[in-house]
Amino acid sequence: MIKVESLSFSFPQKELYKNISFTLEEAQHCAFIGTSGSGKSTLVDILLDPERYLFEGKLEIDPTCKMGYVSQFSPLDRTKETTVFEYIGDKYIKIQNEIQTICTEMETSSDIEPLLEKYQLALDAFDSIGGEDFESNINKKLNLANLMKLKDVRVSDLSGGEFKLIQVMKEMLGSPDLMIMDEPDVFLDFENLNALKNLINAHKGILLVVTHNRYLLNHCFNKIIHLENTEIQEFDGRYMEYNFSLLQTKMELQELAVAEEEEFKRNEKIINNLRAIATFNADASKGRALKARVSFQARLEARRIKAPFVDIKEPNISFGIDNEIEDMTVINVSNYSVAFDQLLLDNVSFEIKSTDKVAIIGPNGTGKTTLLRDIFNNNHDSIEINADAKVAYLSQIQGEMLKDSNTILEEFIDAGFNTYDEIRSYISHYGFEGEIVNQKIESLSGGEKNILQLAKVSTSKANVLLLDEPTSHLDTYTQIALEKAIEAYKGAILMISHDFYSVVNGMDYVLIINDKTIRKMSMRKFRQMIYASHFDKDYLETEQNKKAVEMKIELALRNTDFELAKGLVDELEELIKLL
Template identity: 75%
Template sequence: MIKVDNLSYSFPQKDLYNKISFTLEDGQHCAFIGTSGSGKSTLIDIIMDPERYMFDGKLEMDPNCRIGYVSQFSQLEKTKETTVFEYIGEEFIKLQNEITSICTEMETSSDIDTLLEKYQQALDAFEAIGGDDFESNINKKLNLANLIKLKDLMISELSGGEFKLIQVIKEMLNSPDLMIMDEPDVFLDFENLNSLRNLINSHKGMMLIITHNRYLLNHCFNKIIHLENKELQEFDGRYIDYNFSLLQTKIELQELAAEDDKEIERNEILVKKLRHIATNDSNTAKGRALRRRVKIQERLEERRIKTPFVDIKQPNIRLSTFNKIEETIALKVNDYSVAFNEMLLENVNFEIKSTDKVALIGSNGTGKTTLLREIFKNNRDSIEINNEVEVAYLSQVQGEILNESNTILEEFFHAGFETSGDIKSYISNYGFEEEVLEQKIGSLSGGEKNILQLAKVSASKANMLLLDEPTSHLDTYSQIALEKAIENYKGAILMISHDYYSIVNCMDYVLIIEDKTIRKMSMRKFRKMIYANHFDKDYLEIEEKKKSVETKIALALKDTDFELAKILSEELEELIKLL
């Protein structure tokens, strides 16, 4: 068991945790969620290497606890000259060779006792990680992830998504007591995401996984820990049930807050009356009555309902455009081809209208990012962009658009803002407080960098956006805010995405890369394809109904119609049972 008790930790610029506590037990698969920049990755670092950090509170875990770790920033080792099988089995092969070497040495050595001790230590280590069946276990995991075809390939030949899954398999097969993964789903295509789901669900040990992926959250976890506004709460159960529990709490607390607001308003009227009387009448009794009423008002303000898990900051993403052009062809691609070591795309043709919102999908490594970059550069005869179209680009490689050595202030001065006041006012909508404006962009979380990219894209007021995996690293609240912004945007969007929800929620149609070409697919056909490959029957229809009811609840709460919100929450509960 891992136990965190009343842990507090601060950076020089901000406090991260205020007396947070939780436990992890054997067999639990725990999703670690929370808004971008709330300190999830730092908490994982503390668990993995507590000696590096000066924190208050207690962290209790076995000193011999073996931790497997997959980073969100792991890079494909292009120069690594080893096969996939050898890479996964590295620890097993090393111990196997050590055992063989000791046995060979025993044949000629006179110091048998020392060698026997070494032999037993190596054998114990080999057995502790399930060494007897390691070849069979590697094959099973590769089959489960639908990657057996990669077994004899060199590591350098893999796509980034394939390598991420190979890393997950390698760490799992070393039989850690605790498996930690930091956003392992980022940039995985549909097939690889499904493979990750299978790997997570097949693992028998304790897991702690930072993820914002709604597909994984709904299908992989039996415990949730949620870090928000320096506080943490834990929930034993599914993410979908946790979300429903949060919504019910929100309805109850907003109802109480509405009553508090009425009482505060009534009291404010009395305070104003008494203040008016006191200024025109020197009667000390009137002054005392005013002071008493002011104290009552202060107490009411203090007890006003506040909760870190209901008042979650959602960025106000607005994708603006200077000039909305009449419906016309914004982008035309004619006979476009691109190759590196081999042909990626050949004689591709498509066009996008000035108001189309289009998802570009395809497996990892099929040329999606290359195409988007070349459209942005616009220096090939096969790519035509309408003269009235202004293009902005969001990259999955965040350092391509953001200068990570800049502060946020410097970045937005370079983007054309004239005063720090303008920047402060603009960037506050995206959830960045004044104290972080002097912070280097390189020190921000992955999610914060993507939000910053979105702010920069929006500030350009372009009427065509090229978005490469814009939901990557974003927390679920920011993902939903981005979907709303895309829906309200008046220009054209071409978006690379592997997020089912974002595509279904806000795209008009799909361009799918298959067999080195691109074909157009209606949303109806796309949904049908997704059902067939990834979901149980009717799953997305139920999700759609669920989203619709949640929207109605949000509107009811906005109108302070708490009775309607409660009735709708019962309807929502029935839909959740179907999922």
């Protein structure tokens, strides 16, 4: 259906692709992954509209290929008075209305011939888009996503997550041969994420989905396309199997590297001995031997593995603290209420201790972001912040904390840095290398903007962090780095997140929004609740066993015990089959 061959493309400040090739074929549900800023969204744009881009190489698209597209940035139009059903079935309803209008005209017209022709054209157009079953198909999709309750709701009254799902349904309804979605999962709560999973898995055409969501990656795709360091790698299989394949390759390379290192050191010793001899013996044969050994050493160095897909560097996220607070309450919320058009939260009370790590969990549109912003602004009668608390805030609305017209350099001067070199050195830990400091914020990807927000939060040395969807747009490597930083952090964290893994891997407990109020739930109970609702009976136990084996393999590799690691890899493979 689509074939990309030796494609290269650059922006003035950055090379994105160098001779990349891949295919998209019938029945493939493909996840498109890669680190933030690697060019995934740009490649999607090239596929959608090749004429806009001056690239080298070949892009072959079947001329009969019908494409559907869901953007990562689709603001909800609050003026839309149409219902969800009318929005999804818009093009069908228009033709249906046109047919009805023609029929009405035919009842009174004396010249019926042109109307008959018009009527036939409208019927043909309706049939060509599968109009006969459109109402039934909309109902099926709403049922599949468990959103039938929204059928007659106005689009303007939807939450952002619900609107994203409605867009997906609208595009899928047209039965495109190739459906492209760019981060459709961002900001979806867990129920809506499961709805998206169901829609993806039921779709009959080819899918190309840019996503970093580990839940979707593990449950939705049979092909992986990985873009990294201007190169692409294709893998036919599930994401878990792809990671398993990478682990095997990493082990082989590490074992080879250890053997090469020993050979390298042995050769280095011989060279040093030959050099020592050459200082008091001018024998030509000894000089030739030395030259040969130096040449061999250069070849050994050149042969060392440089594999862009095997060991990707995680950013070094670290949240330091200027002053730790002893075990006491840092945030106290008492009888908090908030309403817009309707009451969202009522009589909410909770407290956060100085080392608590807490996630606020609840459906889209239930007031979570408003609550977090009110805590940060600290101007609400129901909210009390400890006088010793220094609070930092990461917003899901990136423009709230980063100014698009600023360069990265200007953002960090505003954050208190004094010199160019100081800024450049600091942001290199977050994956920003070279002259990127002079780029404007508006030119960065969504993931890069969120990493910059994390870097700014880190500079604050705050002892209380308020994080609103910190994993949104982040690649999986940065998500894992963030989890490690949260685990090592000595202060308090209050985090809104729909990313299940970030919550269960980093939080002490959760605050669940239910029926306009908040209740505390232990992490153990939260995990069990999620797994009982959305996973097979033994999935939790199998996943925990898998994680334990992965940790043993990591330890064995650290100790260069390759025999033990290989035995554990066989055990890991069996667990992956169960998942």
